[in-house]
Amino acid sequence: MTAAPMRIGDVARLAGTTPRTIRYYEEIGLLPDAPARPSGQHRLYSTKELERLREVMRLKHLLGVSLEELKTLLSAEEARATVRARLREEDVHPERRRELLSESLGHIDRQLELVEHRAAELSKLQEELTQTRRRVRKLLREMDVPAQV
Amino acid sequence: MTAAPMRIGDVARLAGTTPRTIRYYEEIGLLPDAPARPSGQHRLYSTKELERLREVMRLKHLLGVSLEELKTLLSAEEARATVRARLREEDVHPERRRELLSESLGHIDRQLELVEHRAAELSKLQEELTQTRRRVRKLLREMDVPAQV
DNA sequence: ACTGATCTTTACGTTCACGTCAATTTCACA
DNA sequence: TGTGAAATTGACGTGAACGTAAAGATCAGT
Numbered sequence: 001m002t003a004a005p006m007r008i009g010d011v012a013r014l015a016g017t018t019p020r021t022i023r024y025y026e027e028i029g030l031l032p033d034a035p036a037r038p039s040g041q042h043r044l045y046s047t048k049e050l051e052r053l054r055e056v057m058r059l060k061h062l063l064g065v066s067l068e069e070l071k072t073l074l075s076a077e078e079a080r081a082t083v084r085a086r087l088r089e090e091d092v093h094p095e096r097r098r099e100l101l102s103e104s105l106g107h108i109d110r111q112l113e114l115v116e117h118r119a120a121e122l123s124k125l126q127e128e129l130t131q132t133r134r135r136v137r138k139l140l141r142e143m144d145v146p147a148q149v
Numbered sequence: 150m151t152a153a154p155m156r157i158g159d160v161a162r163l164a165g166t167t168p169r170t171i172r173y174y175e176e177i178g179l180l181p182d183a184p185a186r187p188s189g190q191h192r193l194y195s196t197k198e199l200e201r202l203r204e205v206m207r208l209k210h211l212l213g214v215s216l217e218e219l220k221t222l223l224s225a226e227e228a229r230a231t232v233r234a235r236l237r238e239e240d241v242h243p244e245r246r247r248e249l250l251s252e253s254l255g256h257i258d259r260q261l262e263l264v265e266h267r268a269a270e271l272s273k274l275q276e277e278l279t280q281t282r283r284r285v286r287k288l289l290r291e292m293d294v295p296a297q298v
Numbered sequence: 299a300c301t302g303a304t305c306t307t308t309a310c311g312t313t314c315a316c317g318t319c320a321a322t323t324t325c326a327c328a
Numbered sequence: 329t330g331t332g333a334a335a336t337t338g339a340c341g342t343g344a345a346c347g348t349a350a351a352g353a354t355c356a357g358t
Contacts, residue, residue, distance in 0.1 A: 007355090009304065019305080024346060042305050042354065062270055064213025067345075094292060101289050108282045115278060119271045121211055126264045133257045140250050143243065156325090158334065168335080173316060191324065191335050216315075 005044040015053045022053065030056060030071050063118065073111060154193040164202045171202065179205060179220050181227075212267065222260060 008019045015022075025031040031053065034043035060070055083100045086092060092100070157168045171192075174180040180202065183192035209219055232249045235241060241249070 007304070018347085020346065020348085023306095028345095040306060040353070058274075061213075062267075062274060064210075098289070098292055101285060101292070105282065105285050105289070108278060108285060112275070112278045112282060115271065115275045118211075119268065119275050122264065122268045122271055125207075125211060126261070126268050129257060129261045129264060133254065133261060136250060136254050136257060140247065140254070143247055143250070156335075167317085169316065169318085172336095177315095189323070189336060 003047055005046060006050070008043050008045070011045045011050050011053065014050055015057060017053075017057065025053075025056065025067070028067060028071070030067055030074065063114065073114075152196055154195060155199070157192050157194070160194045160199050160202065163199055164206060166202075166206065174202075174205065174216070177216060177220070179216055179223065212263065222263075 006014075008022055012019045012022055022031065026033055031049075034045065034049075037043060056070065056074065059065075059073065060067070063070070063073075065073070083104045086100060087097065155163075157171055161168045161171055171180065175182055180198075183194065183198075186192060205219065205223065208214075208222065209216070212219070212222075214222070232253045235249060236246065
């Protein structure tokens with residue numbers, strides 16, 4: 001029932017990157033160290049880690065931030081994962097539970113703010129381009145009925 | 150009536166960058182060489198060039214592409230500028246005029262495609278984040294009425 | 299137990315996008 | 329006409345994000 005663990009080469013192929021990049025991300029702390037591995041032994045990954053890598057690459061692509069900024073952004077996600085784990089243990093004090101949740105909410109809000117800002121800027125650019133396109137097409141249409149004036 | 154020409158330091162300040170960057174962009178052909186200047190003499194710019202620089206920086210920021218890719222993207226814009234200039238001369242053959250216009254349209258479409266794609270990806274991410282946010286807030290609200298179950 | 303493919307660490311190399319001297323020159327202004 | 333601030337080219341330096349080569353270790357399959 002436990003999905004076959006993958007090696008770094010497989011993960012790299014599936015994510016569309018290279019082993020070197022994965023090791024680098026691990027080195028700078030952008031990805032967590034591969035779980036419990038005596039140094040010298042091969043890294044083993046589950047689909048869980050593969051998807052994490054994909055998310056990292058996606059955010060890097062979409063937000064175009066430095067790996068350092070990305071790290072702090074993802075530390076939020078990291079924290080949320082921890083929160084989810086803690087919350088699954090039912091025996092957390094309500095007090096503490098509320099703390100964890102609203103902390104998590106703060107992290108999400110920070111990410112959302114960044115993303116919303118970017119999205120807004122982009123759609124503005126998109127609109128401008130669409131406008132320009134309309135103008136050019138209008139000029140072209142006017143050429144089809146030159147005797148109109 | 151001719152707006153006072155600015156020097157590279159002024160342009161840099163107004164655009165929020167440095168003289169070095171402007172020279173670099175000019176060097177790699179991302180910005181056109183400052184108009185008619187005997188080498189050794191100071192570069193002089195009009196607000197026209199300032200805005201061009203700003204647009205370059207904006208696109209770089211929003212699309213996060215390499216300066217090389219940006220150069221090809223802007224060569225389209227360059228071409229459109231040329232088209233506009235040619236079109237202002239009223240004496241272009243209709244045949245040629247149509248050619249120029251549809252060529253211009255093609256360039257715009259290429260840019261639009263890229264921008265639309267990015268915008269779509271971003272808004273998808275935005276929606277996902279919003280969803281997550283909703284879920285966390287729901288959990289928080291449920292804590293306010295614990296006796297509900 | 300062997301073997302070839304893959305992985306390990308270490309370390310130096312590379313590209314991009316500028317930063318930073320340095321020596322000289324140009325420019326606006328008194 | 330001098331003078332200080334800003335600009336010029338040229339060259340080397342730098343941080344980020346990996347690439348690449350080397351020498352050895354580990355793993356899956358026979």
